[in-house]
Amino acid sequence: MNLKELSQILGISQTTVSRALNGYPEVSEKTRALVNAAATQYNYQPNTKARGLATGKSKMIGYVLPKASQNEMPNPVFGDFIAGAAQTYGKQGYDTTITLTENDKQAETYRNLHAKRSVDGVIMQAPKENDERISILKKLGLPFVVHGRSTGSNDYHFVDVNNTHAFARATNFLLDLGHRRVALINGDENLDFAIRRRHGYLQALEDRGLEIDTGIMFSSEMTEEFGYRTMTKLLTMQSRPTAAVLSSYIMAIGARRALGENGLRIGKDFSIVIHDDALSYLPNGSTHPVFTATRSSVGEAGRLCAEILLDIIQNPEQKPRQIILEAELVVGSSTGPAPKHD
Amino acid sequence: MNLKELSQILGISQTTVSRALNGYPEVSEKTRALVNAAATQYNYQPNTKARGLATGKSKMIGYVLPKASQNEMPNPVFGDFIAGAAQTYGKQGYDTTITLTENDKQAETYRNLHAKRSVDGVIMQAPKENDERISILKKLGLPFVVHGRSTGSNDYHFVDVNNTHAFARATNFLLDLGHRRVALINGDENLDFAIRRRHGYLQALEDRGLEIDTGIMFSSEMTEEFGYRTMTKLLTMQSRPTAAVLSSYIMAIGARRALGENGLRIGKDFSIVIHDDALSYLPNGSTHPVFTATRSSVGEAGRLCAEILLDIIQNPEQKPRQIILEAELVVGSSTGPAPKHD
DNA sequence: AAACACATTCAAAGCGCTTTGGATTTATAT
DNA sequence: ATATAAATCCAAAGCGCTTTGAATGTGTTT
Known part of the structure; x- marks a missing residue:
């Protein structure tokens, strides 16, 4: 089911159907109701690619996972990190795409992601000191939030633990x-x-x-x-x-x-x-x-990254938002006084 | 940089540039070389959405992660599972998108994914007995491979451990x-x-x-x-x-x-x-x-799932490919003879 | 009843690509 | 030299949506 078919069924122009579904004001409540009913009935969902082409936005957030070539170790925290974020994305209609890449080809991957216009923004993880990815992302003008920090530059958005x-x-x-x-x-x-x-x-x-x-x-x-x-x-x-x-x-x-x-x-x-x-x-x-x-x-950090990213995608040009989370110290049974003799 | 701009720079039609880049034969090697050089120089990459619209393929594989609403537990094996797959995808130009969803809304999520035409195929994980998702995916005609099996039906592609x-x-x-x-x-x-x-x-x-x-x-x-x-x-x-x-x-x-x-x-x-x-x-x-x-x-299983999925996307209508991996039994130091008295 | 504003609808253009069908040029056979 | 085939290129249509700018209908004011 696409817009054309749906509009033909309803006997209404594509313009009006599109506007009705997207909540524009210049459409009567009567027609809007009609359109919405038909949309649910036929489970019409706008084709993401067509919509993306028309709007210039992809509604996609990218995660680039470095895959150290020697051992291919995926980060065990990634699942939790992205789970925290995904809910935020979902609520605002964004999807998530992940790209695995060789460790030394990350910059290239970001560049391509941007050239292909397949994401509206990215979350950058596991920064090094003076991480080149940051300057590249800045140059590209691709909105990004860093999970962690990179000593060296300072004018970017990040969420980090102290x-x-x-x-x-x-x-x-x-x-x-x-x-x-x-x-x-x-x-x-x-x-x-x-x-x-x-x-x-x-x-x-x-x-x-x-x-x-x-x-x-x-x-x-x-x-x-x-x-x-x-x-x-x-x-x-x-x-x-x-x-x-x-x-x-x-x-x-x-x-x-x-x-x-x-x-x-x-x-x-x-x-x-x-x-x-x-x-x-x-x-x-x-x-x-x-x-x-x-x-x-780390789930919480993921959520915060997501919120900031969506915010700066919608309102660019704001000054860097930098969140530093304080870790709490919880006392368990793995510590005790130093043994007397050793 | 888009096709139009690139073709104007080269003084060649968009058609020819497109064909040259996509390896079609009806273009002289001389022009192809010219085009390729310019493409690299300007780092031209076709807009994924435009290409997807034109070809009807999205070059995207979907992973739907059920998020049990009570505890939001992301699967700890997911990272390894998808890492195994991602390499295969990358090599063939596919990207990966993951959608987190409430446990009881998975069917809906698959339906929407398909309605929006945002994926060419999906990997289904953690099947239950008589999993309704399988029949839904079959009805939708969306290519899919199951990681695991679902007792109840039998005519679908899967990779499972014995x-x-x-x-x-x-x-x-x-x-x-x-x-x-x-x-x-x-x-x-x-x-x-x-x-x-x-x-x-x-x-x-x-x-x-x-x-x-x-x-x-x-x-x-x-x-x-x-x-x-x-x-x-x-x-x-x-x-x-x-x-x-x-x-x-x-x-x-x-x-x-x-x-x-x-x-x-x-x-x-x-x-x-x-x-x-x-x-x-x-x-x-x-x-x-x-x-x-x-x-x-599980990384190996992920890789196999990916290979099968890409294969059935390209050649549909083949009989179910069902791989059952035998686990090896490795003996470590966590086992020994039963204690005599207890 | 005429004039105006406002609400509602629509036709058509455009997003950036692929691909069809045709046009043009070049090589080969008659 | 002419007819035919092959190679190479291109203009334009179409993918499914959003959005611009114009058109129509309705209600209000004079």
Whole structure:
């Protein structure tokens, strides 16, 4: 069913039918009712491509997912992130399109997305320091919101967690409990968020005049496996740490496995604070938290990104909206006072 | 840059430029070279909507994600599933669009997707028994491939794991080790895959003439939390099981946590076999498996779905292609002989 | 009853592409 | 040289919608 057919059935011009359906005022309520009834009856929905061509808008939001060529690891938080956004999009009639691309071809992908006019705006994820994608998107004039931040430029819209503060608090929490050697198990430190987390960690140590030991600072893609291997390594050290801050729940699962295999009790023999993205399938306890954590919902961040993006698509030229979410520190049973002897 | 502008720059008609770019034979190699050079120079990319309108194809594959209204849980395997597919799509110039929808409005969403002509085909996920979506998609004439199966109808394309067989093997593996009370911690048994897994589990027990105890069979959404709670419950039972088969790694993480808290050693005091979707961020061990598992890569399934879908979009009317993947049984350290006394 | 404003409707143009059918040029056969 | 075939190119139509600008109908004012 298309507009022409529908208008013929009704014996009304296409113009009027289109206007009736789109809520324009210059059409009598009587005809509008007639048109609406017919539209529901035949389940008429305007062809998106035709409408897009005519209006110059695509009503599509793009997500470009970098796919590191070596391991093709999709981000485990992506599902939650986009789920938070999708509801907002749906309500305003936008759809979502995702494009996977080689890590080093992201810029090209954005350029093409824009050249093909297939999206009205994009959400950019996992920014690096001085991320070139930002300047490219700005040059293209394609509306975009960054999930995270990129140190280097400053005039763009973003939603980020206060990672520095979160990790400073996490580290301080452990130091307050008497821990003196606290390890860092971080995400890939090419990424801005991980850099900030390390800053927060270092800052807390420095504030107390504690020595920095790069031998107990680790950084990689955040898999269970990496958490396991790193914790295993930590436990074999001469003067081994009594605590660690970890950048993700997934890694903490691996770390816990390593502790278990070594007969160490989490929260007693070894303390852990994690950052918890509040993933739906991985709730950090329902009654009380399993892991002591800095918590910030990635679904919520996704929702905020979506709202800002839709807003700037409709009203461009507004000054950068920059939201920094404070993570809450929730205390679970993965932390305790530093063991007396070690 | 659009076709008109490009053709004016070249001093050639739009027809010829279009044909040159699309590889049609009726254009001299000389002009084709000229056109291609100019296209790259100005980064000309045909407007997707205009092209779609003209060709009647959208070059879009749709994924409809049911969002259970109560908990909004996005599927943790979705990222891997779509990553496997996206490469195939990209190579053939297709893009991916995902639509989140209320669980009970999926049928409507498919109908609308088709009415708006915004996709050339869809991948359907998480089928139930006698899933109404299948008959709707068939009626609409929208090409589709199901990830999983739906008992009830049989004439559609799908890619599924042999869940029955996998869980029969998993259960038998435990029975062979001397376990007599084996629990089942399953996914939501409204879903077809979970029904089949239960069948496999029951079949193995029945084959040995063992009693079925519905008191140690559980089913719910597959979260860490559910795994934890269920295992905790199992451990308080009078005649408690010595082993369990679990439908997901995520749940097993919760189960392991419960075991740890109770001072039980996994693989010694309690044995576990899981189903492992081979998620990229949750590898089941690198050198040797952590959990004994029936393993089948969901990324691979995604890739297969994509290939079939593109094929049937291009050549409709072929007889249903139905792929059943056999899960491999990998032996890890989460299983061992049944404890002597309990 | 004429003149005007306002409400309602419509025909047609245009969005940027593909593709049909025809026109023009060039090569080949008679 | 002429007829025929093949190669190459192009103007214009059409995909299904929105929107402009004009036309028609209705009600109000004088």
